[in-house]
Amino acid sequence: MLTVIPFSCITFLVASTLAISSEVFKERNHLLTQESCNLSLQLIAEIHSYQSIATRIMDTAINGDFKGRTYDELAKFVDKHINRLTGTPELEASIDYMMTKMMMDGLVNVRGEDVTVPRWIRGEEKATMVEPTVKSLRISGLGPSVGTPAEGLVGEVIVVRTWEELEEKKDLVNGKIVVYNQGWLGSYGATSQYRGNGPARAAEFGAIAALIESATPFSLDTPHTGGTNYDPSPNVTRIPGACITREDAEMLYRIYNRGDKIVINLTMLDQELAPVLSRNAFGEIQGRSFPDEIVAVSGHVDAWDVGQGAMDDAGGVLISTEALALIKHLGLVPRRTMQAILWTAEEFGLVGAQAFVNEHKADMIKYNAVFESDIGTFKPRGLDFSGHEEAGCIVQEVLKLTSAMNSTAYARYDVVGSDIFFMIQEGVPGISLNTENELYFYYHHSPADMITVLKSDELDMNTALWATVSYVLADLSVPLPRESATNEHTKIPLPH
Amino acid sequence: MLTVIPFSCITFLVASTLAISSEVFKERNHLLTQESCNLSLQLIAEIHSYQSIATRIMDTAINGDFKGRTYDELAKFVDKHINRLTGTPELEASIDYMMTKMMMDGLVNVRGEDVTVPRWIRGEEKATMVEPTVKSLRISGLGPSVGTPAEGLVGEVIVVRTWEELEEKKDLVNGKIVVYNQGWLGSYGATSQYRGNGPARAAEFGAIAALIESATPFSLDTPHTGGTNYDPSPNVTRIPGACITREDAEMLYRIYNRGDKIVINLTMLDQELAPVLSRNAFGEIQGRSFPDEIVAVSGHVDAWDVGQGAMDDAGGVLISTEALALIKHLGLVPRRTMQAILWTAEEFGLVGAQAFVNEHKADMIKYNAVFESDIGTFKPRGLDFSGHEEAGCIVQEVLKLTSAMNSTAYARYDVVGSDIFFMIQEGVPGISLNTENELYFYYHHSPADMITVLKSDELDMNTALWATVSYVLADLSVPLPRESATNEHTKIPLPH
Structure with missing residues (x-):
């Protein structure tokens, strides 16, 4: 049996040719020791003061108005947009659908940003x-x-x-x-x-x-x-x-x-055609105090063309958009902007994620944290973290607000996630969902990656976890401390 | 999870039209209480006197000359004869192969008996x-x-x-x-x-x-x-x-x-064509004292045309032929005749088994016991039994000889097995292999019924169990007591 799988589901990285394989991540994906935390009592008290809001968020997701919604929305999405292979019109239609959904959920600045992606046809x-x-x-x-x-x-x-x-x-x-x-x-x-x-x-x-x-x-x-x-x-x-x-x-x-x-x-x-345009998609809740500071939650919208890509990674997309929809529904307006990012062309080498960082290198400093779910939205255990040790301490403390869901597991790695790798490399604190994903590779990249593998109550818990932690991080009086802008430890080694 | 599956893997019964479904078996497949056994001390002592032979058989299968042989022979068989659908030339070629194998293993009276079977083409x-x-x-x-x-x-x-x-x-x-x-x-x-x-x-x-x-x-x-x-x-x-x-x-x-x-x-x-001839196949070790009395071990050689039918039921066929090959190899000659029966057209409604009993009704009295393996040749737990209570006591006592393999589980049902149903109905004591088959229906009738699901050491144990119990029953000084020739309790109810 597999145990925790803290590494990415990605397959390989491309720049223009496929060069850097996922083993780069696997090998560098080291668990880091974390010294005992020395957060100020004041900060700890501030974090604990969010307990009633956290409880309200979790209640809404699990027992209230949003109960069952993530599953239902996920099912509608994957049943309608079964094939989301990079480079296909079907993927673009699914991105349109998600952008419309974000708008209907009241998110703002809903937009797509063009990315040139490979076009391969089975x-x-x-x-x-x-x-x-x-x-x-x-x-x-x-x-x-x-x-x-x-x-x-x-x-x-x-x-x-x-x-x-x-x-x-x-x-x-x-x-x-x-x-x-x-x-x-x-x-x-x-x-x-x-x-x-x-x-x-x-x-x-x-x-x-x-x-x-x-x-x-x-x-x-x-x-x-x-x-x-x-x-x-x-x-x-x-x-x-x-x-x-x-x-x-x-x-x-x-x-x-x-x-x-x-x-x-x-x-x-099979054949490879000329590259085409796709889009990373975004939707936001504007921050009330520091609108230019961002806490982002993300997943990738593209998938292999077998199965529904429900687990890899529509689940990650939906808990991200539902988390923001839930915050919006509750009328909560955090100090910082909350953003949902839907990456394109992850499966063909993190193409969308890399293009985003290349285009927006100067904006990376605005990102207070970036979350990604891409290893299954099963029953949540907690979060994995990559970044400054003290930032990890804050995330760990915030996680305690979700103890009612028993999802407070925390570990710090040099790298977490797949698409968020490039942002982490630019110093953005990275957070990855940790779930009971022992069967993940039974379904991975196969026709069995259908929504059948996911459960409604577990998806609710993931949405609750995502919404709670991202909201609190977006609303804290202090930003997360971060590594220097270019972190030598997480540089991709050149292929040989 | 499934627990013990004491019922048959058959799908439906046919006479000429498909009429009697497997629910007939399922519903009638009741666990029977067995009163405490009152075997004579002499008979118990006689059974226990076989311990050294039983140990020798098990040792040969598990550690000795036959170690790994069942798996290897099974692999050769299913890799060569992948499609054994009823009515196909491929099934007939596989029956020829098994008859040749039985002859090469030194069995006698190797023969096929014609059966008219349906011919359906996917x-x-x-x-x-x-x-x-x-x-x-x-x-x-x-x-x-x-x-x-x-x-x-x-x-x-x-x-x-x-x-x-x-x-x-x-x-x-x-x-x-x-x-x-x-x-x-x-x-x-x-x-x-x-x-x-x-x-x-x-x-x-x-x-x-x-x-x-x-x-x-x-x-x-x-x-x-x-x-x-x-x-x-x-x-x-x-x-x-x-x-x-x-x-x-x-x-x-x-x-x-x-x-x-x-x-x-x-x-x-798909289309249904005119019925064609197939064969039930037989091979024997002639009994030294009562050659006309028979203890038979069996499985069905036909399979659905998806996967290799490794589990359903080439495994049952191979442990039966290997059990006799092992007895022959050890030079053991029991009092009664030991027979391997390879049924044809089980999947299309126990066609071979029913034809056999119809043709040989008068011979049923010769059968001292009939074994069948058709619910997977995984790690053995023991045997299920159908027949006279005292006969069950004897089987239970004989099973104790295999305690080194921890395969002494015993239960008595009104009916066990699939193909052997008609023989049980004629009063023949029936014995079915009980294994750790919790995943059986994951693979059943699917392309995943490949030899991959079976393990060499577990197959050795099944061959050992099969050989030990069938040999001892064939050699005991007394035959198994049996029910009256037509047992009202196990009659098939007419369909309505």
Whole structure:
């Protein structure tokens, strides 16, 4: 079983080519020790003075006017906007829908900001083992995989379990389809490197396609999509890459190791088109004292085109917009501005998030904190934090206001979240939702990421947690202390 | 979570039309109280005298020459013979393979006995919700569903959760596709009635097709196939029936209840052809004293054409053949004949099993006991029993020989097993494998029924349990006491 998953669900980072993989985050996602907190008694008292407001917010979300609303709004959203793949008109329609919803909920400054995003289309995809016996294999092509020829390709198969095994067999790879049966290696970061780098590394040895075991600890013949990194060098061939199911990867490994020749017929009519415009979307409650200071809550609106992307990440989007709608509904007006950010093109490499920080570098100082939910909106445990130690102490103290929900778990990491990475890098305190997400990777990037996996009362609790903590941080007399503007500790290392 | 599942995995019974559903078994599958046993001290001592042989059998299976063999042989079998659907040449090839294997393992009287079985072919199957938004729906057509026209059919959808709701909405059904979103009703028997009777009952009110939520407590967008019962009356229309996933059933229910019009485009090129010949297969170790008395171990060789049918029921077949191979390997020759029976066409209504009893009614008296494994070959708990109370006492005592494996759980029911029902009805003591099968219905009749779900060491334990108990029963100085030849208590009630 998985335990807490404090790292991001993102797949890879792109600038213009897909270069920096999520392992960067995984490896750098270190738990930091936090010395005992020395907040002033006055500040502690001020935080505790919010208890009645916190209780009112939680009551409204869990028992009052907003009871069940997050689930209902989420269901309406994902049932109507099932496909929100980066670069599609469907994604843009879903962003329009969310902007309209924010306006109807009374948020202000509702706007989209243009971002150029990749456009990759999943075409017909099918794979059939034709030797030594016939079996249809479920596949899920990896963004931004190239397609096969229209008539498909037929190749003999070589199966490996590790990079070392690929290296050992490299002289056998030319002209073949490489299948990776790496298993679940204890974490998503360790496992997904085979998806992230498998096609490129097989191509180095002349493979014609790569099929990678899905990155999940549990499968019901379930293929999981995700991103893959091609070698940016123009003289390295881009070969088609897709995930197969754990069951089929194991079967192919067994057959291969019996010495039987395996032949697979693979058709993937996927294609990458020219980049198009998408939008990050924003909506706000204007602050009454410091309107230029911002506490933001966020999630990403794009999703892979399998399932509904309910968990990854419509849940994060909806608890963010509902949290602000709830604050607005209660007539609360905090000192600072509260902002909901709906990121675009997260799945294709945090494209929207990176563009936002690039465009608004000078505005980063205005952000008092940025929240992100992108590892499932299951039953909340608490929050993870990245930033100045004293700021963490304040967040930890504010979290105590939610003790009625038993959601006060707190940990400090060097980096949290996915899209908010770039803001954290600019010194913005980052906050990530921590939930009971042990089954997260069962559903992740698969057709099973449907709203079925989420529960109405748990979503209410997440909205309550989100609203309570963001409101209090936005209203405190003092801003969160922050790291220096460029934090050496959280710089992305250059790829090699 | 499921607890013990003492009932059969069968779907429905056929004579020539599909008439008697598995609920018959479910409802009649009552736990019987067993008075304290009064076996003679002499018989108890005799049973205990087998401990050293039992230990030798278990050691050979678990640590010795047969360690890992059941899994390996099962893997070879299911990887080579993936599709074993009733009526197909592939099923017949797999039966040939198993007969050859039994011969190579030194079994005698290896033979097939002809059985006429239905022939149903799954053609292309696809469903797409086209209104109010577009989503592809995974489906799994139900045997022996009729197909749609070649170009598919398009219909507005009505969604119900219960038979009562269908009845209330019956005036709306004409010309529509009925979707059942019944949920998991706590047991397979309760849930699968919607699959078994849903198309027929929707057809009564003029529906053009029926889509039924898959019968499973857990789904990863997983469709589960199975059988459905058409009304045998020639003037009732047979409409196409398929299972959809739990996620999609819930989504359709949500959308329907928002008042949005749902339209589904359904194509099922399934067809029923003329019946063909298949075979029940047999292999034996000849008894040294009473060769005409038989202790049989069994499983069914046919499977649905999704996944590998590894759990349902190649595992049952392999532990049966491996148990006899192991006894043979050890050079043990019991007093009575030991027989492996590989049933055909279980999934299409216990066709092989019923034909066998019809053909061999007079031979039923020769059967001292019949074992069946058809609810998963997971970690063994023990055995379930149906028959004379004193016979149960003997089985319970023999089970104690396997206490080293902690597999001595015992319970007595009026009926156990699926294929062995007809033999039990003729008075043959019936024994069914009881395993830790809590996840059985996650995989059942789905593409996830792959050997991945089974474990080598657990299969070894099942083979050990099967071999030990069947050998001792075949070698005891006394036969199992039995019920009278026609047991009123286990008669199938006529359908109404």
